[in-house]
Amino acid sequence: xSGNITFRHNDTAVLSVTAVDAPEVxxxxxxxxxxxxxxxxxxxxxxxLTKLAGxxxxxxxxxxxSFVDGAIEAGRQAMQAAGVEADQIxxxxxTSVCRENLEPSVAVRVHHELGLPTSCLNFDLTNACLGFVNxxxxxxxxxxAGQIDYALIVDGEGSRVPQERTLARLGGxxxxxxxxxAEFATLTLGSGAAAMVLGRSSEHxxxxxxxxxxxxxxxxxxxxxxxxxxxxxTDAQGLMVAGMELATDLWKDAASEFDWVxxxxxxxxxxxxxxxxxxxxxxGLPVDRIPLTFPTLGNVxxxxxAITLAKEQDNLASGxxxxxxxxxxxxxxxxxxxxx
Numbered sequence: 001x002s003g004n005i006t007f008r009h010n011d012t013a014v015l016s017v018t019a020v021d022a023p024e025v026x027x028x029x030x031x032x033x034x035x036x037x038x039x040x041x042x043x044x045x046x047x048x049l050t051k052l053a054g055x056x057x058x059x060x061x062x063x064x065x066s067f068v069d070g071a072i073e074a075g076r077q078a079m080q081a082a083g084v085e086a087d088q089i090x091x092x093x094x095t096s097v098c099r100e101n102l103e104p105s106v107a108v109r110v111h112h113e114l115g116l117p118t119s120c121l122n123f124d125l126t127n128a129c130l131g132f133v134n135x136x137x138x139x140x141x142x143x144x145a146g147q148i149d150y151a152l153i154v155d156g157e158g159s160r161v162p163q164e165r166t167l168a169r170l171g172g173x174x175x176x177x178x179x180x181x182a183e184f185a186t187l188t189l190g191s192g193a194a195a196m197v198l199g200r201s202s203e204h205x206x207x208x209x210x211x212x213x214x215x216x217x218x219x220x221x222x223x224x225x226x227x228x229x230x231x232x233x234t235d236a237q238g239l240m241v242a243g244m245e246l247a248t249d250l251w252k253d254a255a256s257e258f259d260w261v262x263x264x265x266x267x268x269x270x271x272x273x274x275x276x277x278x279x280x281x282x283x284g285l286p287v288d289r290i291p292l293t294f295p296t297l298g299n300v301x302x303x304x305x306a307i308t309l310a311k312e313q314d315n316l317a318s319g320x321x322x323x324x325x326x327x328x329x330x331x332x333x334x335x336x337x338x339x340x
Contacts, residue, residue, distance in 0.1 A: 006214045006257050012140035013207025014338060015150075015197045016081035019310035020074045021297070022059035022158070022191035031163075031187055035171040035180070042177040049187055054273025058190035058298030060160040067098045068106055070193030071156030072113045078152065078195035079114070086115045089197075090148030091139055092122040095131030095155045097301045099124075110154055121148075128225075129269055130328030131155065131302035132194065133336055139198050140210045149203075153196045155303040159189035162232065169231075185225065185234035188272060190298025194306035208322075213336035214254035218246040225329035239329070240275065244282050246333050247325075251283050258337065263289065264320035265312065269327050270294040270304040279325075291315075302326070316340045 032039070032046035039046050049055050061067060071094060079086065092114075094107040111122040127134050132155050139151035166186045169175060201209045221242040225234040254260065266285050268276060270293050280287050291312040293304065300307055305324050316322065320340040327333040 005216070006212065006254060007137065008212030009140040009144055009210045011201050012143045012198055012210045013201040013204050014210065015084065015199050015204055015207045016078045017196045017306055017310045017313060018074050018077040018081060018194065019307040020070050020077070020193040022061045022070065024060040024062055025057050026060055026163075027057045028055055031167060034167045035175075038170055038172070038175045038180065042175075042180060044177060044180065048184065052272075052274065053188050054295055055188050055298050056295050058159065058188075058296075060163075060191050061158050066100065067096060067156035067158030067191065067193065068100070068109055069156070070158075070191070071096060071106070071154040071195070072110050074156065074193040074195035075110060075114050075152055075154040078197045082197035082199070084150050084197055084199065087117045088150050089116050089120050089152050091142055091151040092116055092120055093135040093139060093151070093153050094122075094124045095126065095135045095153060095302050096124070096157060097126060097128060097131065098157050116152075127302075127332060128328030128330055129299075129302050129304065130326040130332050130334055132306050133302075133324055133326035133334045136196065136198065136210070136324075136336060137213070137334065143198060143200060149199060151198045153198070154193070155195070155301070155306065156193040157189075157301040157303050158191045159298065160191060162186055162227075163189065165230065181236070182233045183231070185236055186232045188294075188299050190300045192297060192300040192303055192307055194303040194310060196306060209339045211337040211339055212258070213334060214250055214258065215332070215334040216246060216250040216253070218242060218331040221331045224331070240278065242331055243275070243327055244278055246331050247279060247327065248282050250333050250335065254335065260323055260335070260337070263323045263337075264340075265316065265322045266290045266325060267305050267308050267312070267323065268325045270297070270308060271299050302328070
């Protein structure tokens with residue numbers, strides 16, 4: 001058995017997708033200055049974030065502003081753009097990796113602040129950086145089944161606190177080269193928010209139909225990237241190799257049902273330049289059809305693919321074929337096709 005799962009949707013469309021940028025820009029040069037002594041002490045040179053990852057800057061929410069505030073604003077903008085009122089939303093899913101508490105869910109505050117009705121089912125769905133695409137799939141399934149008319153997917157991420165803690169550790173006198181490499185991925189993260197409203201294709205001819213997609217798991221790699229409230233440690237090389245193997249396997253298996261070799265846009269998860277280059281090479285994707293946001297936003301977790309789609313949507317033409325490609329630590333991967 002290949003382990004591949006394909007799925008199709010028959011009456012769901014994307015009605016809007018929005019992105020909200022965190023306002024404070026933090027450059028990679030600033031980060032290098034914070035840990036410069038550790039670089040020198042361990043025989044390393046600053047500049048890896050820019051030269052190796054291709055990330056020049058990322059963003060932080062201001063002090064006192066939460067990633068949840070970003071998710072709320074993105075959701076408000078998405079409903080307005082879709083022309084859908086709060087009392088029409090039957091499902092709201094928050095897919096943020098970030099959370100301030102173990103309970104209650106992040107979703108409950110978003111639900112309350114947006115004035116969604118008591119009849120609106122709401123919860124968190126987390127699956128590392130794959131969460132937003134998983135949320136779309138679940139929402140589309142419920143719309144197709146007739147359980148709801150409209151769904152709102154939101155995601156807000158905040159990298160300020162984990163990066164401040166990481167910079168303090170790596171800039172300390174006891175940090176080693178091993179520590180620098182293990183926590184390097186944390187410094188590539190970014191802050192931002194995204195949201196999407198989905199509804200029925202049959203009732204919204206102006207919408208963008210959700211065609212279907214494929215998913216595949218490689219959970220034997222569940223220890224390659226592990227993060228908690230204090231620290232994230234990543235085997236970057238191991239994650240790259242395992243991720244490319246997973247992507248290649250999914251691509252081969254999905255080919256029997258989906259023709260994804262000539263899409264108009266490929267929205268890959270925004271990790272780094274090497275990751276993007278390797279993905280394009282492994283799957284034979286034209287790099288000029290892969291919009292990028294990581295150079296200035298960093299890796300904004302599960303919000304990244306939706307943020308990139310939101311920023312690129314004005315360059316898409318009616319009928320364009322679009323592929324959203326999410327991968328999450330663990331590992332899991334889902335590709336979802338849209339027709340613009």
